[in-house]
Amino acid sequence: MKVSGGKISKNIAKAYICLFLLTCMIIIGCSKTQTVTEEIPLVRTQVVKEDLHEANSGYSGEVRGRFESQLGFQIGGKIIKRNVDLGSVVNRGDVLMKIDPKDIQQTVNINSAQVYSADSQLRLAESNLNRYRQLYEQNAVSRAQYEQYENAYDVAVAALRQASAQYAQGSNQLNYSVLLADSAGVISSVNAEIGQIVSAGQSVITLVKDGEREVEINIPENRVKELRNAQQIHVAFWALPNTVLDGKVREISPVADKVSRTYKTRISLVDPPQDIKLGMTANVTIEDPNSQEKLYIPLAAIYQTGEQPGVWVITNEAVTLRPIKIGTFGDGKVQVLQGLLAGDVIVTSGVHKLREGQRVRIVGDVQ
Numbered sequence: 001m002k003v004s005g006g007k008i009s010k011n012i013a014k015a016y017i018c019l020f021l022l023t024c025m026i027i028i029g030c031s032k033t034q035t036v037t038e039e040i041p042l043v044r045t046q047v048v049k050e051d052l053h054e055a056n057s058g059y060s061g062e063v064r065g066r067f068e069s070q071l072g073f074q075i076g077g078k079i080i081k082r083n084v085d086l087g088s089v090v091n092r093g094d095v096l097m098k099i100d101p102k103d104i105q106q107t108v109n110i111n112s113a114q115v116y117s118a119d120s121q122l123r124l125a126e127s128n129l130n131r132y133r134q135l136y137e138q139n140a141v142s143r144a145q146y147e148q149y150e151n152a153y154d155v156a157v158a159a160l161r162q163a164s165a166q167y168a169q170g171s172n173q174l175n176y177s178v179l180l181a182d183s184a185g186v187i188s189s190v191n192a193e194i195g196q197i198v199s200a201g202q203s204v205i206t207l208v209k210d211g212e213r214e215v216e217i218n219i220p221e222n223r224v225k226e227l228r229n230a231q232q233i234h235v236a237f238w239a240l241p242n243t244v245l246d247g248k249v250r251e252i253s254p255v256a257d258k259v260s261r262t263y264k265t266r267i268s269l270v271d272p273p274q275d276i277k278l279g280m281t282a283n284v285t286i287e288d289p290n291s292q293e294k295l296y297i298p299l300a301a302i303y304q305t306g307e308q309p310g311v312w313v314i315t316n317e318a319v320t321l322r323p324i325k326i327g328t329f330g331d332g333k334v335q336v337l338q339g340l341l342a343g344d345v346i347v348t349s350g351v352h353k354l355r356e357g358q359r360v361r362i363v364g365d366v367q
Helices: 005-030 102-137 143-176 221-228
Strands: 042-047 057-065 068-072 077-082 095-099 178-180 185-190 203-209 213-220 232-237 240-252 262-269 281-287 294-298 303-305 308-315 318-323 325-330 333-338 345-349
Touching: 042 308, 057 185, 057 203, 057 221, 095 203, 102 143, 213 221, 213 240, 213 281, 221 240, 221 262, 232 262, 294 345
Parallel strands: none
Antiparallel strands: 042 345, 057 213, 057 281, 068 203, 077 095, 095 178, 185 203, 213 262, 232 240, 232 281, 240 262, 294 333, 303 308, 308 318, 308 345, 325 333
């Protein structure tokens, strides 16, 4: 039986077609449709606003006394009594601390005995001088003998004066063992405790005298000139939200702090109420009457590309990088001179994870 070549070719072609169809069916049956969804990131935003307050300089500080005395003993010794605590109100002459006076008392006793001895020697010298004066007048003794007793009397007088001075000095030392308040005020710090050995002149108590109250702040060197020329200074208090006082610059330290490189400044309070207490937190605002409302944004909103700063602006739930021109900065904020308008919504967190035209979701309400 013979099979023609054309019939074999047709059978092979049919086999290939069947194999191709079978392969396609297997691929279609095994494959699954996958839907690719774009991940929309969450961002924190802020509405750009014009703010006059931010254009003014503000510094935090602490309420202090105009006059503060660092009190200490004029002698060294062991503290045996402390009559005040932190915040105690004292009057002039109140006893604050005492030092053990036993050794000083013994010195005073010794000096007292020396005074008694010198006084006795003086009386003896005076009696001898009177006796020899009479003998000299009667030509019973020579001039040299008389002058000898006259000189002994002068020496006795000087010895009594010396002993009396030593006794007075010892008495003063005894009085120095008691630390007294030199004026009425409030104890702002206590630096020594009972049983502690202190040296002469060591500060043990800080007394804030009654009277004027001030706010102490620290300003950077680039703001010193601005503060000197300030025309309006307002002081607000964290504990008294409804109290705002006028202030005046009393002094600016001529030397910067070695660590912070800032200048310590004292702001006097004009007519402070009784509610102003020592140690209160205050905010000092230096206002410029010629200042205008300016745009300030958080430093975290800046996206730097090369030398050009920019911010991501949200429009129709998509971000666009907008170049800006920045001015002064401080306190975590930067002034925007060009590139933004009041009312623009900008991204303030996650700026380095965005791309041009990307859709975003806003965390909570727009701030």
